[in-house]
Structure formats: C-alpha cells, structure tokens
Amino acid sequence: ALAQSSGGSKILLDGNALAQSSGGSKVLLDANVLAQSSGGSKVLLDGNALMNGVGTATVSAPTSTLAGGGGSVEAGGAGVTCAGGQVNVSGGMVNVSGGLVKIN
Numbered sequence: 288a289l290a291q292s293s294g295g296s297k298i299l300l301d302g303n304a305l306a307q308s309s310g311g312s313k314v315l316l317d318a319n320v321l322a323q324s325s326g327g328s329k330v331l332l333d334g335n336a337l338m339n340g341v342g343t344a345t346v347s348a349p350t351s352t353l354a355g356g357g358g359s360v361e362a363g364g365a366g367v368t369c370a371g372g373q374v375n376v377s378g379g380m381v382n383v384s385g386g387l388v389k390i391n
Contacts, residue, residue: 290298295309303317311325319333331337338344350363358371 288300290300292309297305297307299305299307303315305313305315307313308325313321313323315321319331321329321331323329326341328340328342329337331339350361352359352361354360356371358374359369361368361370
C-alpha cells in the first residue's frame with residue numbers, strides 16, 4: 288500500500304516499510320533499519336551498526352564510550368580513559384600536558 292501526501296512525502300507498506308520525506312530523507316524498515324538524510328548522513332542497524340556522515344559526527348552524553356575488540360575509549364566528567372592490550376599514539380607532533388604527567 289502506498290500513501291502520499293499533497294506535499295510529496297510517501298509511505299510504502301509491503302513486506303517492508305519505507306517512509307520518505309519530500310525533502311529527500313528516508314527511513315527503511317526491513318530485516319534491518321536504515322535512516323538516511325538528504326545530505327547523505329546515514330545510520331544502518333543490521334548485524335553491525337554503522338553511522339556515516341559527510342560532515343562532523345558528534346556523540347554527546349554525560350558519559351560516552353566506544354568499545355570493541357578488547358579496547359575502549361571513555362569520555363566522561365572526570366576525563367578521558369583509553370584502554371586496551373596495546374594503545375598506540377602517533378603523529379607528526381604529539382603533545383602530552385597536564386598538572387601531573389605520570390609515566391609507568
């Protein structure tokens with residue numbers, strides 16, 4: 288079944304569900320979930336989770352954690368913690384600064 292608004296937005300319901308705005312953004316619900324903006328950013332939830340942006344990507348919460356493969360990065364009110372079996376930092380210039388710098 289297809290429903291279309293006078294403004295051009297559409298909803299298609301068959302074995303899946305597709306909602307598309309007149310501005311070009313869309314949400315597809317099938318075995319997975321795909322949300323895509325007209326600017327090209329998207330979130331795909333399947334066996335994996337993918338967030339892809341053409342500009343800046345921001346995660347904002349009191350505590351934000353990125354974890355996988357035994358390593359993690361956690362940012363919270365007390366600071367940022369990076370942990371893993373091996374942690375590498377490289378760059379043309381690497382700065383370490385703070386009121387107290389501890390190296391074990």
